[in-house]
Amino acid sequence: MKFSNTLRGYQRQWLPADITAGLIVTILLIPQSIAYALLAGLPPVAGLYASLLPLAVYAFLGTSPTLAIGPVAIVSLMTLDALLPFAAAGTAEFAAHATVLAGLTGIWLLVFFAVGLGSWTSFMSHSVISGFTSAAAIVIIINQLKYFTGIDIPHGGGSWFPIAYTLEHWHEAVPMALMMSVASILVLIFWQGYVPKIMSRWKMSAIILPFVTKSGPLIIVVVGILLTQVADLPISTVGDIPAGLPSLQIPAFSDVDWRSLIAPAFVIALIAYLENISIAGAMAMQQSHRISPNQELLALGVANLSAAISQAYPISGSFGRSMVNMSAGARSQVAGLVTLISVIFVCLFASHLFVTLPHAVLAAINTIAVWSLIRWQDGWRAWRFQYSDGLIWLLTFMGVLIWGAETGIVIGIGISLILYLRRTSKPHVVEIGRLGDSERLRSIERHQVETSPELLIVRIDENLYFANSQYLENYIYDRISPKSSVKHVIIVGSAINYIDFCGFESLERILEQLRGQGIQLHFAEFKGPVMDQLGKTNLLTQLQPGQIFMTASDALRTLGHL
Known part of the structure; x- marks a missing residue:
């Protein structure tokens, strides 16, 4: 554990850029935090509270200088899905469950930290993550229908329920809500795509320019608030937001069914961390800055615990705000x-300004924020490269859409493991021979090589373990018939990094089977750690007079062939 290396050795000349970036991110964070809280089924103030203590915690424990921590869309959706079975969205009971969920998420992250899970950043494939985020983004957009249309769509009922309910109750739609949400989306698209290009033609201060180009959400928020106040529009608004800071208290675990939240908290912790580390890693590559994956677990875990004690809900790193933070010139936390x-100031003195903020505007902000997460091209590219990766993307995607975020991610991980076991259960095992007069040995299927009828040289390009050990046995037995002239079998283990007990037993069986046929077994190019494993057994003694060679070429020379 160490304090943030982005604060140690701080240089005074960084301060203007950090202040500018911090204020620009605030412009995005305030409306997003309110929108994401509503997406999670919580009161708007929960989003503001989630933007307080976690930021301070990450500033002192995190290792990314520009990662923006706080409420995010994907985790908000997962929070809603996890808590709907226990309480009605928007109730005090629901909020109590949310704080407990944040606490359990933080505990899981600290458990990951304790066991060093930070080094297992490839635990889930990119296809699983991309399929999950793409589907979750669609579900988030679908969940905005109640605000786009003004129809009071109940929570729950599955991912497609809002569409079915809207079609059934279309006559209840509020035209003004639809007009405002569409107009807000168009303004945001214009602001993101064209305002930076227009502003680049003007001579504008380097400090003022980022505020202008990133102020699209602020513009529609201000306009939406003014319209509802002046015109008294018949659309739903945020309503009262309590002023002041949250009182710090330990979540009431005894008042909720916290045991049933352990599994959802595990999934949220895993997704929050993977989202966090992928964002931090992507920015680190551009900044030539090193990220400590395990330290990130600690920072994110403590940040979620701080969210739990401040009446908030689970949080993670935000891709959009982090990119804005970096592009605005932030140098540290x-x-x-x-x-x-800035958020503290809003909570204390300006929360009342958002009372008449239309839900339609927040829905537009949510929609634009997650639209870029829908990555069809990832699934298509994965399918073209290797159909199994494309299948993982598709099944994860469909799982989230049909059964929800948690079930979808479990399906993705499960299919990944099944396909991995299937692939490694039939490893690439090949017979090899000498390539011309050289010392190189290559596959007899791909190259014209020299072989000897008395030698069978087999190379296995995979670790030897329970799922594939029988395959190696069968491969060797199939190539040694009763009339075979083979006298020596050489197993080349250059690609073997690990042998489990089943793999060891397979080597014993191969040795016994070959010896029964008068054939001698030899090993070549086995790595040191693997030999250390085998050295704990009597296999190497049983192997004699078979030998262990440094290279397959040494075996050929010693055995006097070719």
Whole structure:
């Protein structure tokens, strides 16, 4: 455990850029935090609370100088899915469950930290993550229908329920809500796509320019608030947001069914961490900055615990706000502290300004924020490269859409493991021979090589373990018939990094079977750690007079062939 390396050795000349970036991120964070809280089924103030203590925690424990921590869309959706079976969205009981969920998420992350899960960043394939986020983004957009149309769509009922309910109750739609949400989306698209190009033609201060190009959400928020106040529009608004800071208290675990939240918290912790580390890693590549994966677990875990004690809900790193933070010139987590101070100011003195903020505007912000997460091209490219990866993407995607976020991610992981076991259960095992007069040995199927009828040289390009050990046995037995002239079998283990007990037993059986036929077994190119494993058994003694060679070429020379 160590304090953030983005605050140690801080240079004074970084301060103006950090202040600017922190204020720009605040412009995005305030409306997003309110929108994401509503997406999670919580009151708007929960989103603001989730943007307080977690920012301070990450500033001192995180290892990314520009990662923006706080409420995010995917985790908000997962929070809603996890808590709907226990309480009605928007109730005090639901909020109590949310704080417990944040606490359990933080505990899981600290467990991951304790066992060093940070080094297992490839635990889930890119196809699983991409399929999950793409489907979750669609579900989030579908969940905005109640705000786009003004129809009071109940929570629950599955991912497609809002569409079915809207079609059935279309006559209840509020035209003004639809017009405002569409107009807000168009403004955001215009602001993101064209305002930066227009502003680049003007001579504008480097400090002012980022505020202008990133202020699209602020513009529609201000306009939406003014329209509802001046015109008294018949659309739903955020309503009262309590002023002040949250009181710190330990979540009431005894008042909720916290045991049933352990599994959802595990999935949220895993997704939050993978989202967090992928964002931090992507920015680190551009900044030549090193990220400590395990330290990130610690920072994110403590940040979620801080969210739990401040009446908030699970949080993670935000891709959109992080990119804005970096592009605005942030040099350290001082920018995050500036954002924290700004949010504190809003909670204390300006929360009343958002009372008439239309839900339609927040729905537009949510929609644009997650639209870029829908990555059809990832699934198509994965399918073209290797159909199994494309299948993983598709099944994860469909699982989230049909059965929800948690079930979808479990399906993705499960299919990945099944396909991995299927693939490694039939490893690439090949007979090899000498390539011309050289010392190189290559596959007899791909190259014209020299072989000897008295030698069978087999190379296995996979670890030897329970799922594939029988396959190696069968491969060797199939190539040695009763009339075979083979006198020596050489197993080349250059690609074997690990042998489990089943693999060891297979080597014993191969040795016994070959010896019964008067054939001698030899090993070549086995790595040191593998030999250390085998050295704990009597296999190497039983192998004699068979030998262990440094290279397959040494075996050929010693055995006097070719």
